[in-house]
Amino acid sequence: MFKPQKPTDKSTYNPIMLYFRGLRRYICTRLKRINTLLAVCALAYCLVLTTPSHADDDDLKTNSATLTLTAHAQQLAGITTLTLTPTTRQAEFxxxxxxxNIQPLLELRNRYKLAVTDNRAALARYRQAQQDINRQQDLYRSGISSKRNLQAQQAQWQSAQAQVASADLQGTAIKDEARLLWGKTLTDWAFAAPAQELDAxxxxxxxxxxxxxxxxxxxxxxxxxxxxxxxxxxxxxxxxxxxxxxxxxxxxxxxxxxxxxxxxxxxxxxxxxxxxxxxxALTGVTLPTSAVLWLMGEAFVYIKTSTDSFARLAIADYFAVADGYFVSTGLKPGDQVVSLGAQTLLSEELRGQIPDLDDDD
Structure with a gap:
C-alpha cells in the first residue's frame, strides 16, 4: 500500500490532496502491471492458436522463433542432439x-471332478449289478431262484444303468457350460489331466x-x-x-x-x-522420451537448424512405443533433434517473451 510523503514546503501541504495524488499514482501503477500481464497472456494464447498441429519440412521454422546459442553456451547448458534414422513400425490401435478372475472356471472344474467321481461310482455299481443279474439268470434257468428274485435284480441293474447315464449327462452339461462361458481352449485347459496351463x-x-x-x-x-x-x-x-x-x-x-x-x-x-x-506398416522416426516436450497440451521437439540455431516443432502423428515415441510425419531421417536439454531451450524461449514487470515507471 502507498504511503504519501509530506512536502518540504509546508505552505503547500494538503493531506487530502496528497492522499488522492498518491492513490492515483498507486492505481496507475497497478493498472500498468495488469495490462502488461494481460498482454503477455494474450501473446501466449496467440502462440498456441497459431502453432500448427503438424508441420512438414518447409514449415519447420513457423512453430517458434529461432533460438541462437553458441557452441560454448550449448556445452554449458548440456544440449545434446540426436540424428534421426528411418524406422518402420506396425501401426497400432x-x-x-x-x-x-478365473474363480468361476475353477468352480466348474471342481463340479466336473465331482461328476466324474459320481460317474465312476455309478459305473462300478452298474458292473456289479450286471454280474448279479447274470448270476440270477443262471439260477433262474436252473430252477434254483424264483422269477421274482430275477425281476428284483433286473430292477437294480436298470437303476444302476440310469445312474451311469445321469452321471455322464451331468459331466457333459458342465463341460458344455464351461465352453459356453469360457470357450474351448480354456475349457480344455480346465478339464485336462494334468492341467499345467491352468495351474500357471x-x-x-x-x-x-x-x-x-x-x-x-x-x-x-x-x-x-x-x-x-x-x-x-x-x-x-x-x-x-x-x-x-x-x-x-x-x-x-x-x-x-x-x-x-x-x-x-x-x-x-x-x-x-x-x-x-x-x-x-508405417515409416517414420523414433524419438527418445527426453526429446519430447509438452506445452499447452501439445507435443513439441527442438530441431537443430544450423550450428548455433534451434527451432521448436510441433508433432501430431505420433504414438508411444517402448523406447520413446514413433513419429510418422513432420520429421525425417537426418534431422537433428535435441535429445537432452530441450527443457532448457523452452525456458529460454519463454523467458524471452516475458517483459520485465519490476519497473513501475
Missing part, C-alpha cells in the same frame, strides 16, 4: 479390457486378460501378440499372447482372451492394450 494361471505365473476391440477393428490374425499395461503407459506395456475368442462380448465389439506373464497384474485390474493393425 488401442483397446481396453480387464484381468479376469492359478499360481499367478500367468494372468488371463479379456480385451474388447473397438467396433470397427479386428485382429490381424489368430495367435497375434499384443502388449498391455494396467497404467495405460505404452512404454511399460508387456507382451500378451492370444488364446481364443471370448464367448461373451458387449455391444462395443468382439472380445478375445490373452495370457500375460506380467507379475504386476491382479485380477480385476483394468488394462489398456495396443494391438497391431491389419497389414499396415
Amino acid at each position: 488401442t483397446a481396453y479390457g480387464k484381468v479376469v 494361471l492359478i499360481t499367478g505365473q500367468r494372468h488371463l486378460l479379456q480385451i474388447t476391440l473397438p467396433a470397427n477393428k479386428q485382429l490381424d490374425k489368430p495367435g497375434v501378440q499384443i502388449v498391455a499395461d494396467a497404467s495405460g503407459n505404452r512404454s511399460l506395456a508387456r507382451p500378451a499372447l492370444w488364446l481364443s475368442v471370448a464367448t461373451q462380448t458387449d455391444a462395443q465389439g468382439a472380445s478375445h482372451f490373452f495370457q500375460s506373464d506380467d507379475n504386476r497384474l491382479i485380477a480385476g485390474m483394468k488394462v489398456t492394450a495396443w494391438i497391431p493393425e491389419q497389414h499396415q
